[in-house]
């Protein structure tokens with residue numbers, strides 16, 4: 001049955017981001033399921049990809065495809081071998097997509113990204129411009145994490161394609177992210193348990209929702225395919241806090257994308273929270289990850305959070321992390337609660353010297369005073385804006 005709200009959401013979904021998980025793309029032996037690739041491509045064409053609707057596909061599956069091609073007896077567990085499998089598999093994955101899209105007269109475009117590409121504002125803007133150019137040419141951008149340069153330990157890595165897809169959604173201001181996997185949506189218990197039911201709508205992601213994600217049901221081991229339902233909910237949280245909606249659905253269900261775009265109430269809908277954020281605030285608030293933190297005294301918290309003021313050095317009580325001028329930092333209160341994120345005008349070393357001091361003293365302390373404020377209000381996004389309250 002068509003749901004009118006879902007129909008409107010589908011109608012407005014331009015650009016649309018579709019994320020396809022490994023479970024949806026691989027056969028039981030771990031190799032690439034070419035029929036699924038063809039089905040995804042065919043459905044995307046039917047819902048207007050490359051012609052009437054701008055679509056970005058975020059696709060996993062490189063590791064699975066690589067394992068099959070390299071004839072590995074089992075899935076490797078060490079990072080270099082997984083990266084090698086991903087590198088081999090990515091070619092095959094893209095060949096398959098390209099072949100499938102060419103059947104419909106369209107070209108596939110490979111886009112390999114890491115979280116750092118989105119955290120760096122210049123690279124982020126370049127990424128967005130490249131995607132826009134691909135839209136103009138009617139090519140289909142197919143994003144995957146750049147696995148060969150990924151380092152599991154790096155704090156600024158995304159971790160998996162679910163969250164990368166959410167970042168891409170926010171970067172492109174896509175009103176809808178569809179995450180396809182091998183189950184019908186978020187279940188209220190273990191999906192393997194017959195008494196568990198799919199939740200049609202999740203109003204907001206909180207502990208009760210994330211509590212439904214059964215950790216370890218699948219894929220607890222592999223380093224390059226470690227999404228899981230919790231990761232999908234975390235991704236949904238990133239996108240919905242920027243005001244975009246997310247649907248979790250079964251990519252193995254025939255015609256799922258066509259049905260969703262017709263407004264069928266399938267899967268689990270997590271509607272966008274509050275208003276949609278302006279582009280720059282969206283990047284600051286939710287696309288990028290902070291690499292340091294500034295602890296604010298109570299007066300500064302009030303000035304920034306309640307009066308919309310810039311952050312002055314005098315209101316900073318402590319600095320955590322090593323960062324450069326222009327980097328994204330968290331602004332936290334003395335209890336450690338994040339109240340905002342912003343781009344700092346000074347690096348951590350200079351900020352350490354001027355914190356707690358009036359702005360008039362900056363020139364004396366540093367020998368120069370390029371900025372009177374530590375973080376300008378135009379470069380700040382309040383956490384509560386991101387939460388839409």
Ligand SMILES: Nc1ncnc2c1ncn2[C@@H]1O[C@H](COP(=O)(O)OP(=O)(O)O)[C@@H](O)[C@H]1O
Pocket residue numbers: 020021022023024180181182183185186187188189190191212213214215217218219226227228229
């Ligand atoms: N509450 C839940 N509802 C639905 N799926 C869940 C839940 N808890 C755990 N899962 C598991 O999450 C898996 C999907 O995540 P993942 O393995 O990362 O898929 P993909 O490779 O498609 O991204 C499902 O196959 C399911 O077994």
Ligand SMILES: N[C@@H](CCC(=O)OP(=O)(O)O)C(=O)O
Pocket residue numbers: 020021022023059060061062063064086144145147159160161162224225226227228
């Ligand atoms: N980049 C990896 C996928 C990593 C990943 O996030 O997998 P999944 O949880 O299935 O979306 C690959 O292409 O195999």
